[in-house]
Amino acid sequence: xxxxxxxxxxxARGAWEAGCRVAAAYxxxxxxxxxxxxxxxxxxxxxxxINEKVALEVAAGASFAGARALVAMKHxxxxxxxxxxxxxxxxxxxxxxxxxxADDPGMWSSQNEQDNRHYGRHAKVPILExxxxxxxxxxxxxxxxISERFDTPVLLRxxxxxxxxxxxxxxxxxxxxxxxxxVKDIKKRLVLPAHARALHLVVEERLKRIAxxxxxxxxxxxxxxxxxxxIITSGVAYQYAKEVFPDASILKLSLTxxxxxxxxxxxxxxxxxxxxVEEGDPILETEIKAMGIRVTGKDKIPLCGELSPxxxxxxxxxxxxxxxxxxxxxxxxxxxxxxxxHRGVFYVFNKLKLVAAGDIGCYTLGALPPLSAMDTxxxxxxxxxxxxxxxxxxxPKFSRKLxxxxxxxxxxxxxxxxxxNAVYNKANLNLVILDNFTTAMTGHQxxxxxxxxxxxxxxxxxxxxxxxxxxxxxxxxxxxxNDLRSTEEALREALDYEGTTVLxxxxxxxxxxxxxxxxxxxxxxxxxxxxxxxIGCPAISLIFPGGREKPLALVDESLCVxxxxxxxxxxxxxxxxxxxxxx
Amino acid sequence: MRKRNKRTKVENIVICGVGGQGIILASxxxxxxxxxxxxxxxxxxxxxxxxxxxxxxxxVRFGNKVYSPLIEKGSCDYMLAFEKLEALRYSEYLKKNTDxxxxxxxIPPMSVLVGDAEYPADVEGTLTKSGxxxxxxxxxxxxxxxxxxxxxxxxxxxxxxxx
Numbered sequence: 001x002x003x004x005x006x007x008x009x010x011x012a013r014g015a016w017e018a019g020c021r022v023a024a025a026y027x028x029x030x031x032x033x034x035x036x037x038x039x040x041x042x043x044x045x046x047x048x049x050i051n052e053k054v055a056l057e058v059a060a061g062a063s064f065a066g067a068r069a070l071v072a073m074k075h076x077x078x079x080x081x082x083x084x085x086x087x088x089x090x091x092x093x094x095x096x097x098x099x100x101x102a103d104d105p106g107m108w109s110s111q112n113e114q115d116n117r118h119y120g121r122h123a124k125v126p127i128l129e130x131x132x133x134x135x136x137x138x139x140x141x142x143x144x145x146i147s148e149r150f151d152t153p154v155l156l157r158x159x160x161x162x163x164x165x166x167x168x169x170x171x172x173x174x175x176x177x178x179x180x181x182x183v184k185d186i187k188k189r190l191v192l193p194a195h196a197r198a199l200h201l202v203v204e205e206r207l208k209r210i211a212x213x214x215x216x217x218x219x220x221x222x223x224x225x226x227x228x229x230x231i232i233t234s235g236v237a238y239q240y241a242k243e244v245f246p247d248a249s250i251l252k253l254s255l256t257x258x259x260x261x262x263x264x265x266x267x268x269x270x271x272x273x274x275x276x277v278e279e280g281d282p283i284l285e286t287e288i289k290a291m292g293i294r295v296t297g298k299d300k301i302p303l304c305g306e307l308s309p310x311x312x313x314x315x316x317x318x319x320x321x322x323x324x325x326x327x328x329x330x331x332x333x334x335x336x337x338x339x340x341x342h343r344g345v346f347y348v349f350n351k352l353k354l355v356a357a358g359d360i361g362c363y364t365l366g367a368l369p370p371l372s373a374m375d376t377x378x379x380x381x382x383x384x385x386x387x388x389x390x391x392x393x394x395x396p397k398f399s400r401k402l403x404x405x406x407x408x409x410x411x412x413x414x415x416x417x418x419x420x421n422a423v424y425n426k427a428n429l430n431l432v433i434l435d436n437f438t439t440a441m442t443g444h445q446x447x448x449x450x451x452x453x454x455x456x457x458x459x460x461x462x463x464x465x466x467x468x469x470x471x472x473x474x475x476x477x478x479x480x481x482n483d484l485r486s487t488e489e490a491l492r493e494a495l496d497y498e499g500t501t502v503l504x505x506x507x508x509x510x511x512x513x514x515x516x517x518x519x520x521x522x523x524x525x526x527x528x529x530x531x532x533x534x535i536g537c538p539a540i541s542l543i544f545p546g547g548r549e550k551p552l553a554l555v556d557e558s559l560c561v562x563x564x565x566x567x568x569x570x571x572x573x574x575x576x577x578x579x580x581x582x583x
Numbered sequence: 584m585r586k587r588n589k590r591t592k593v594e595n596i597v598i599c600g601v602g603g604q605g606i607i608l609a610s611x612x613x614x615x616x617x618x619x620x621x622x623x624x625x626x627x628x629x630x631x632x633x634x635x636x637x638x639x640x641x642x643v644r645f646g647n648k649v650y651s652p653l654i655e656k657g658s659c660d661y662m663l664a665f666e667k668l669e670a671l672r673y674s675e676y677l678k679k680n681t682d683x684x685x686x687x688x689x690i691p692p693m694s695v696l697v698g699d700a701e702y703p704a705d706v707e708g709t710l711t712k713s714g715x716x717x718x719x720x721x722x723x724x725x726x727x728x729x730x731x732x733x734x735x736x737x738x739x740x741x742x743x744x745x746x
Contacts, residue, residue, distance in 0.1 A: 132625075243655070330695055332668070335636045335693050
């Protein structure tokens with residue numbers, strides 16, 4: 001049977017077919033749908049972990065116990081999980097262990113463009129790079145086999161265009177894998193220095209054996225075309241190369257670490273010129289050059305940004321194509337949704353002219369005008385600790401205008417450690433947790449604060465305010481962010497308080513609740529003052545009707561969800577309900 | 584459905600609009616159609632930060648054999664635009680005879696709402712220079728049908744006349 005699958009769906013299917021028993025992940029674009037789809041297979045014990053390090057360690061534990069396990073994350077997630085990842089390279093596996101890294105060239109939804117192929121080299125772990133969904137499924141299965149055969153975790157490296165592109169995939173049946181059971185082996189799994197020194201030797205020897213395997217790996221293959229141009233490529237770049245250079249000879253690498261040196265040399269001898277077509281850093285290019293082979297690569301093809309067929313074509317065009325004048329189009333960046341419960345909090349930040357150390361999630365959009373209410377965004381959890389550092393540098397007076405702001409899921413991911421650190425070090429930290437009961441940006445995955453598990457079943461709820469109280473925060477409050485007056489009062493109280501404070505602004509994500517009847521503008525009352533525009537709601541605009549002296553606000557009733565935030569701003573009661581609102 | 588073997592060329596379809604309009608579902612339906620008709624199909628889309636009311640584009644390609652999931656600029660055969668400004672934004676994908684199917688609808692972006700930018704005048708004129716414009720009151724038709732969310736299916740219906 002064939003089916004149209006995205007790369008992420010294909011990885012989930014591949015894990016199932018391979019007899020995978022345990023899967024763990026923290027959501028992150030473009031990797032999220034891997035675990036979401038795995039939860040559809042009851043044979044796999046799947047969980048949303050609170051962060052990537054936890055997820056990888058859970059999967060590693062399952063592997064120790066002899067079960068096939070998979071862990072999925074976005075590229076920056078592997079930074080969080082790097083610690084266990086490197087050591088698992090030494091420990092090796094019992095049940096096959098697959099680490100999926102979904103990189104984001106072009107940074108569609110990320111804070112950097114890191115190329116995680118470096119991680120495989122750095123941790124001395126083999127890398128497989130599929131070029132479409134069909135290979136994504138096949139390679140996931142192969143990863144488990146390679147993992148067990150060579151006693152190593154395997155890095156399955158995807159990119160946005162693999163994860164979120166679909167193509168036809170042949171579906172197979174599940175082949176049950178045996179759970180081998182736990183057998184004590186401290187020389188492998190208890191990596192104190194004496195054991196690790198021995199393991200390092202094993203790792204280096206293992207890499208040589210995998211390099212030999214890379215020479216015969218069936219998906220490292222040459223497609224002969226004209227010998228005047230030879231292309232060496234991997235991942236989605238292979239598809240672009242086929243599109244742009246249909247006649248060239250192509251060496252498609254799929255097991256890209258360690259590379260098959262003999263195969264590359266054989267290919268190089270038979271073509272007159274070699275171009276390495278890879279997205280991101282010149283990783284293959286550097287290794288091939290180190291073999292003494294002359295190649296063209298990043299001197300022509302851009303290193304930054306996402307690769308595409310037209311960029312590849314333009315890189316080798318004889319004449320620079322004339323730039324057709326681009327139509328002038330105002331940008332349409334993503335915005336906080338109408339009714340978003342974060343909006344009121346950011347409005348008050350802006351009003352009180354606060355410095356806000358920010359974090360990663362939907363709420364990062366609070367940095368954009370007109371709210372313009374966030375100052376920093378580094379990585380998951382960094383709001384808490386960045387704010388603490390600012391106070392260290394500038395003193396407690398500065399911290400009276402300083403907040404750290406992050407979402408509920410981010411708090412669980414890596415905000416808690418920073419909070420404990422702040423309490424312990426007697427910081428005047430003002431932590432604002434925007435609790436919308438979900439991991440919204442990645443498509444509404446549950447987390448400990450929701451009390452629901454990956455398949456929607458009931459888990460144990462962990463409340464952020466209980467954690468705050470438990471670690472010694474004295475001022476802890478739960479506030480409704482859609483009430484602007486309470487929001488401002490709570491913030492003022494926290495800012496004036498000496499010591500660490502935690503405010504939990506709690507209201508469910510607007511996309512998860514039934515909209516209330518929309519508001520409308522009373523044209524008799526509206527004087528076009530623009531106050532309501534300050535909250536940056538996509539449902540409110542300003543029009544300039546003919547025959548009217550002043551502009552008029554307009555509420556798009558197809559977008560308004562009746563949150564009532566704008567009503568609290570209007571000084572003239574011009575924003576009214578035309579339909580009866582449910583209590 | 585039977586495969587029409589004569590289609591040797593790959594068909595390139597750009598679907599664009601504003602996040603939340605049902606663009607990804609429209610591309611899913613289109614891909615399923617091409618798959619059932621026996622073609623090789625590829626689709627590419629973006630999730631996450633790229634949605635949330637932001638500009639959205641998906642690429643759909645089908646034919647006897649498709650490699651790249653991305654359409655090259657200047658080679659789109661059909662464009663399905665859920666909003667006029669978004670049709671203009673992705674006009675680099677158009678070629679001379681592209682059929683541009685556009686919902687006759689304007690959704691001003693935040694920069695226009697707060698008065699920092701203006702919604703471009705004469706979008707139709709600019710698009711007409713780039714291809715064959717088919718301006719459809721799709722949202723209006725969907726509302727008349729009783730549910731504005733079916734606008735994606737209305738636009739797909741128009742496209743089906745050309746495929």
